[in-house]
Amino acid sequence: MEGMAGKKSSLTWAVHISAFLLVVLWTIPTLGLFVSSFRDRDQISSSGWWASFSASEQTGYARTGTDDDARQVDGLYVIEGSVTEGDQKLSAWGTGAREPGKYQPGETVEIEDGWQLTVSEDGSYRLTSEKPFGMRRGERIFTTTAVPPDFTIGNYHRVLTAEGLGRAFMNTLTVTIPATVIPILIAAFAAYALAWMRFPGRALLTAGVVGLLVVPLQVSLIPLLQMHNAIGIGKGYMGIWLAHTAFGLPLAVYLLRNYMIGLPREVIESARVDGASDFQIFRRIVLPLSFPALASFAIFQFLWVWNDLLVATVFLGNTREQLVMTGVLRELMGSKGGEWEILATSAFISIAVPLIVFFSMQRYLVRGLLAGSVKGG
Amino acid sequence: MELFLMAAGTIAMGVLGCVVWFWGSNLVLDSIYPPRGRNAGDNIRRANMIRPWLFVGPAVLFLGVYLVYPVIDSFWRSLHNADGSRFVGAGNYLWALGDDKFRESIWNNLLWLLVVPALSTVFGLLAAQLTDRIRWGNIGKSLIFMPMAISFVGAGVIWKLIYEFRESGETQIGLLNWIVTRLGGEPQIWLTLIPWNNFFLMIVLVWIQTGFAMVILSAALRGIPEETIEAAILDGASPWQLFFKIKVPQIMGSIAVVWTTITIVVLKVFDIVFVMTNGQWGTQVLANLMYDWMFRGSPDYGRGSAIAIVLMIVVTPIMVWNIYNARKEAG
Incomplete structure (x- = not known):
C-alpha cells in the first residue's frame, strides 16, 4: 500500500515537472521578444536577452591627468582623480588593452620606472612618481565595471513615431473593426435561416458553407483583385473590408448555425404559435440568446483580420502610409534584419492587442473552437 | 482622424445597410403578401417560401462572388497564358510538373503535412x-494556447x-546558438541549413497550433x-495502458478533427x-x-492560377470529408 502511494506521488511530481517544462518551452520565445523590446541596441548586441536580468560587465578606459594636474606631496609628484562616473563599482582594472582586468581594486602597481598606480573600488586612482612625470597625454586605465540591469522604453517611442508604426496601428484598426462587425450581421441572418426556416436547398447551402470553410484564400486573390479594379473599387479599404467580410462568412455562418440549432425548440415554436414572424423571432429571441456564439466569432475574426498579412498585401496598397502592422513588420524584417531593438519592439506592439483580446476573452475563444471544428465521427 | 471617421462611417453604413435590407425586405414582403384578409393562408405560404432567401441572400451573394466565382x-x-490572352490547355500544369521550384x-508541402x-x-x-x-493547469493551458493569438509574421x-546567428567566438544573442555553443558546438545559420531549415520553419507553426490541438483534445478527454x-483502473491498468489503450481510442474522432484542421492550415501556410x-x-512551399508567380516581377497569372488550383485540389478530399461528417452529425 505504501509503495503504491509513493509511486503515485512520484508520478504527480513527474506530471508537474513535465507540465512546467512544456509551459516554459512555449512561453520563452514570446518572453524573449518582450524582454528584448526594452533593451537598447548596445545591450541587445552585447548579450542575450536572458542575461539582461543580471548585472553585466562593461569594460572601458579612461585617462589619468597629465603634468598639469600633478601636485607635490611630501616630495612625491601625485596625480589623483577618478576613472568612473557616478557611483559605479570597479571590479577589475588594468593598464594594457591586452589585459584590461589584470589587477584587483586597491592593488598598487608599478607601471613604469618609479611610477606607482593605485586604483580603488570606487574608481579613484592615485599615480605617484618621485620625478616629474613629463607626459603630454594621460596614462590609460582600463576599467571593468558592473552595469546593473537596465531597461528602456526608448524603443517604443522611436518605433511609434519615426518608424511609422503608429500610423500602421491606425490602419490595422481601420481594417479590422468594420471587417469584424459587418460579417456578424450578415451571417446571423443566414445562420438563422439555415437553422430554423424550412426551404428547398437548405441542406445544400449548409453543405456548401462547410465546404467553403477550407477553400484556400490564395485561389481567390487574382480574380477578386481584377474584379475590384473592373468595378472601380481598386486597392483600398473598401476592397479589403469586402474581402475580409466574405472570407469570414463561412466560419461565421457555420458557427452561428451550429449554435442556433441547439437553442430550445419549444421557445421558438411557442413564439411562432403566438403569431411572431420569423423576423421578430430572430430579433427578439434568437439573436440575444446567441450572444456567446456571436462573441466567439467576433474574436476569431478580429484575431484573423488583425494578424493577416496576405489579404492586406494584396488588397491594400503597399506605400508606407497604407501598410498595416504585419506589412510594416515584414518590411522591417527585410530592411532592418539586424536591428533587433526595432524589430522586437514593432513585433511586440503588433501582437499586444491580440494578446489582450486573447487573455480577456479566452473563454469565448475556446467555446468557439470547440463548436467550430467539424466534429468527427 | 480622417481614417477613423471613414472606419466609423463604414461600420455605420454597413450596419445600417444590413438593417435596412433585412428589415425593409421583410416589410416589403409582408406588404405584398399581407398575412391577413381573404388570402391570408395563401399569402403566408408564399411569403414563407420567399423569406428564407431574404435572410440568406446577402451571405449567399458574398460567398458566391468572393469564394465560388474565384475558384472557377x-x-x-x-x-491560359501569362496575361490570359491565349488558351494553353494543360500547358501550365505540364510546366509545373517539370519545374524544379514546383x-x-x-x-x-508533403513534409509539412507529415x-x-x-x-x-x-x-x-x-x-x-x-x-x-494539476491545479495550475488552467494557467498552463492559457500560456500554451497563447501563440494562437500571435500573427504568423509576429x-x-x-x-x-x-535562430539569430553571430560568428563563432562572438556573444551569441540567439537562444538556439547560445545553447549550442554552450554545449560545445559551432553556431549555425539555422535558416540556411539545407534541409533542416524546413524543420526550423515548421517548429514555428507547431508552436502556434499546439494550443489549438490541446484545447480540442482536452475537451475530448474530459468527455470520456x-x-x-x-x-x-479496477482491472489493474497502468497509467500508460490507461492512456494509450483506453483514452486515446475514445478520442480518435477529435484527433481526426485536429489533424484535418491543422492540415488545412499547413496547406495554406x-x-x-x-x-x-x-x-x-x-x-519553398506552394502558397x-x-x-x-502572381505578384513578383512580371506576373504570370496562368502559372500562378495553376498552382492555386493544385492547392485547391489537394484541399478537396478534406472538404468532402468535412461535409460528410457535418451531414452525418446532423442526422
Missing part, C-alpha cells in the same frame, strides 16, 4: 493530459530572434465517461515562409510559390 475563374485562368514546393499536424497533435495531447491533472520575428476509466526565408534555401 482561377481554373479558367490556369488554362517540385521542391510539393515535396516541402510533420506539423503530427507534432502539434502529440504535443497538444501531451499538454492536455498533463494540464488536466511569430516569424519571435523565432528569428531565437468516468465509468470506462474506473473500470480500467504562407506568411511564415514568406517572412522568414521567402522560399530560399530550399524552403508562397503561387504568390511569387
Whole structure:
C-alpha cells in the first residue's frame, strides 16, 4: 500500500515537472521578444536577452591627468582623480588593452620606472612618481565595471513615431473593426435561416458553407483583385473590408448555425404559435440568446483580420502610409534584419492587442473552437 | 482622424445597410403578401417560401462572388497564358510538373503535412493530459494556447530572434546558438541549413497550433465517461495502458478533427515562409510559390492560377470529408 502511494506521488511530481517544462518551452520565445523590446541596441548586441536580468560587465578606459594636474606631496609628484562616473563599482582594472582586468581594486602597481598606480573600488586612482612625470597625454586605465540591469522604453517611442508604426496601428484598426462587425450581421441572418426556416436547398447551402470553410484564400486573390479594379473599387479599404467580410462568412455562418440549432425548440415554436414572424423571432429571441456564439466569432475574426498579412498585401496598397502592422513588420524584417531593438519592439506592439483580446476573452475563444471544428465521427 | 471617421462611417453604413435590407425586405414582403384578409393562408405560404432567401441572400451573394466565382475563374485562368490572352490547355500544369521550384514546393508541402499536424497533435495531447491533472493547469493551458493569438509574421520575428546567428567566438544573442555553443558546438545559420531549415520553419507553426490541438483534445478527454476509466483502473491498468489503450481510442474522432484542421492550415501556410526565408534555401512551399508567380516581377497569372488550383485540389478530399461528417452529425 505504501509503495503504491509513493509511486503515485512520484508520478504527480513527474506530471508537474513535465507540465512546467512544456509551459516554459512555449512561453520563452514570446518572453524573449518582450524582454528584448526594452533593451537598447548596445545591450541587445552585447548579450542575450536572458542575461539582461543580471548585472553585466562593461569594460572601458579612461585617462589619468597629465603634468598639469600633478601636485607635490611630501616630495612625491601625485596625480589623483577618478576613472568612473557616478557611483559605479570597479571590479577589475588594468593598464594594457591586452589585459584590461589584470589587477584587483586597491592593488598598487608599478607601471613604469618609479611610477606607482593605485586604483580603488570606487574608481579613484592615485599615480605617484618621485620625478616629474613629463607626459603630454594621460596614462590609460582600463576599467571593468558592473552595469546593473537596465531597461528602456526608448524603443517604443522611436518605433511609434519615426518608424511609422503608429500610423500602421491606425490602419490595422481601420481594417479590422468594420471587417469584424459587418460579417456578424450578415451571417446571423443566414445562420438563422439555415437553422430554423424550412426551404428547398437548405441542406445544400449548409453543405456548401462547410465546404467553403477550407477553400484556400490564395485561389481567390487574382480574380477578386481584377474584379475590384473592373468595378472601380481598386486597392483600398473598401476592397479589403469586402474581402475580409466574405472570407469570414463561412466560419461565421457555420458557427452561428451550429449554435442556433441547439437553442430550445419549444421557445421558438411557442413564439411562432403566438403569431411572431420569423423576423421578430430572430430579433427578439434568437439573436440575444446567441450572444456567446456571436462573441466567439467576433474574436476569431478580429484575431484573423488583425494578424493577416496576405489579404492586406494584396488588397491594400503597399506605400508606407497604407501598410498595416504585419506589412510594416515584414518590411522591417527585410530592411532592418539586424536591428533587433526595432524589430522586437514593432513585433511586440503588433501582437499586444491580440494578446489582450486573447487573455480577456479566452473563454469565448475556446467555446468557439470547440463548436467550430467539424466534429468527427 | 480622417481614417477613423471613414472606419466609423463604414461600420455605420454597413450596419445600417444590413438593417435596412433585412428589415425593409421583410416589410416589403409582408406588404405584398399581407398575412391577413381573404388570402391570408395563401399569402403566408408564399411569403414563407420567399423569406428564407431574404435572410440568406446577402451571405449567399458574398460567398458566391468572393469564394465560388474565384475558384472557377482561377481554373479558367490556369488554362491560359501569362496575361490570359491565349488558351494553353494543360500547358501550365505540364510546366509545373517539370519545374524544379514546383517540385521542391510539393515535396516541402508533403513534409509539412507529415510533420506539423503530427507534432502539434502529440504535443497538444501531451499538454492536455498533463494540464488536466494539476491545479495550475488552467494557467498552463492559457500560456500554451497563447501563440494562437500571435500573427504568423509576429511569430516569424519571435523565432528569428531565437535562430539569430553571430560568428563563432562572438556573444551569441540567439537562444538556439547560445545553447549550442554552450554545449560545445559551432553556431549555425539555422535558416540556411539545407534541409533542416524546413524543420526550423515548421517548429514555428507547431508552436502556434499546439494550443489549438490541446484545447480540442482536452475537451475530448474530459468527455470520456468516468465509468470506462474506473473500470480500467479496477482491472489493474497502468497509467500508460490507461492512456494509450483506453483514452486515446475514445478520442480518435477529435484527433481526426485536429489533424484535418491543422492540415488545412499547413496547406495554406504562407506568411511564415514568406517572412522568414521567402522560399530560399530550399524552403519553398506552394502558397508562397503561387504568390511569387502572381505578384513578383512580371506576373504570370496562368502559372500562378495553376498552382492555386493544385492547392485547391489537394484541399478537396478534406472538404468532402468535412461535409460528410457535418451531414452525418446532423442526422
